[in-house]
Amino acid sequence: MSRFAHPAGDRHAEMLPHERPPLAPADLNRINPAIWPRTSARTDGTLTVGGVDVRDLARDHGTPLYVLDEDDVRSRMRDYATAFADSDVHYAGKAFLCKEIVRWLQDEGLGLDVASGGELAVALSVGFPPERITMHGNNKSVAELTRALEAGVGHIVVDSYEEITRLGYLAEQRGLRPKVMIRVTTGVEAHTHEFIATAHDDQKFGLSLNTGAAAEAVRRILALPQLELVGLHSHIGSQIVDTAGFEVAARRLATLLVQIKDEHGVVLPELDLGGGYGIAYVEGEEAPDIKELADGLREIVTKVCVDAGLPVPRLTVEPGRTIVGPGGITLYQVGTVKDVEGLRTYVSIDGGMSDNVRTALYGAEYTAVLASRESQAEPMLSRLVGKHCESGDIIVRDFHLPADLAPGDLIAVASTGAYCRSLASNYNYLPRPAVVAVSGGVARVIVQGETEDDLLRGQL
Incomplete structure (x- = not known):
């Protein structure tokens, strides 16, 4: 059973906003430490992050603006490094990656997962140790595999028979013997959205355990002396808040490890259970404790391997969202406030689905507050919407803001450090916002915001 099982939300989260207990004005000003960055506070009524006033951020860098609490992110990296001291922690770069x-990863001693040649290029551009990089992807090109080989990445996770052949050929050409893992689809159904559940058989990732494809991949790799098979990889989904699915996946992977030992006399030394650990986005949600997560996963792997008569392999985990998600907020300026009588008030901000598509894509939920001041006005049922030409351009579907909200106010949305910038687009030709890191009262740009010139560059 789970060491840290907790429902995705409490009973209030399942109610419609008008059915929930009434809110007091003070509730609208609250900064819940379970949801907001660790250095967040109300200072003289204004939201501050990393000791920086959001009004100063908006004045100096404009809005929309991604704000990343450096101390929060680094502290979570250290939490993982400590909790998994006898294992390997590889940050999932797809959550958010920049130089x-x-x-920060290099400073804090973590590894890195990349899923494309572009992500690999970011890591190599600042001298990240290639042996601490794992290369993922269901359709790695010849160019991507070649670059990974020549850079000397630590592991390549193979995803198909074609890739095994392709990688073997490229490795032989270069006289190299890369370490490889097999991505195994274990048939575990994570309790998450269809588009972020990744271990059932009917999807694009991995080689099925149930059909025998994973076992056949083992045979093909072991037949190629230019590839070194070191372990199995599994990823069961995203925004997962208990260990039950990981336990089932580990047990199923153990059956394959036993089969490999019996059929080939080979004992694989590594096991990668992926990532997908959840964070708190709204009231009532609770993220897993990292130490309890580490202890739980270690206990699971140890038990299933002992039960199967196997030595315990070295464990790898791949957190992404839980490292960078809680430390990020997005700052917007209110443009219009439109009351739809009898329903709710539509609050339009200067960004939208181009900087956060998750609500439209997954039905994601968020917490937002009036950030530029405190208010004692009564709660107003609101919907935070963007400026795009789409009725589905929604950031927060149903929540409460103060009734005295006005154009020019600043709204902050919590827990946007993961996937928002990574999935950002130029829909309706909106430039992608800058990313600013804050720490110790100082803000510095770590990713420049785009301009109209950037949008037009490359057009003939």
Whole structure:
């Protein structure tokens, strides 16, 4: 059973906003430490992060603006490094990657997962140790595999028969013998959105355990002396808040490890259970404790391997969202406030689905507050919407803001450090916002915001 099982939300989260207990004005000003960055506070009524006033951030860098609490992110990296001291922690770069994040990872001693040649290029550009990089992807190109080989990445996770052949050929050409893992689809159904559940058989990732494809991949790799098979990889989904699915996946992977030992006399030394650990986005949600997570996963792997008569392999985990997600907020300026009588008030901000598509894509939920001041006005049922030409351009579907909200006010949305910038687009030709890191009262740009010139560059 789970060591840290907790529902995705409490009973209030399942109610419609008008059915929930009434809110007091003070509730609207609250900064819940379970949801907001660790250095967040109300200072003279204004939201501050990393000791920086959001009004100063908006004045100096404009809005929309991604704000990343450096101390929060680094502290979570250290939490993982400590909790998994006898294992390997590889940050899942797809959550959010830039040169500065890679530098933080190097400082804090973590590894890195990349899923494309572009992500690999970011890591190599700042001298990140290639042996601490794992290369993922269900359709790695020849160019991507070649670059990974020549850079000397630590592991390549193979995803298909074609890739095994392709990688073997490229390795032989260069006289190299890369370490590889097999991505195994274990048939575990994570309790998450269809588009972020990744271990059932009917999807694009991995080689099925149930059909025998994973076992056949083992045979093909072991037949190629230019590839070194070192372990199995599994990823069961995203925004997962208990260990039950990991336990089932580990047990199923153990059956394959036993089969490999019996059929080939080979004992694989590594096991990668992926990532996907959840964070708190709204009231009532609770993220897993990292130490309890580490202890729980270690206990699971040890028990299933002992039960199967196997030596315990070295464990790898791949957190992404839990490292960078809680430390990020997005700052917007209110443009219009439109009351739809009898329903709710539509609050339009100067960004939208181009800087956060998760609500439209997954039905994600968020917490937002009036950030530029405190208010004692009564709660107003609101919907935070963007400026795009789409009725589905929604950031927060149903929540409360103060009734005296006005154009020019600043709204902050919590827990946007993961996937928002990574999935950002130029829909309706909106430039992607800057990313600013804050720490010790100082703000510095780590990713420049785009301009109209950037949008037009490359057009003939």
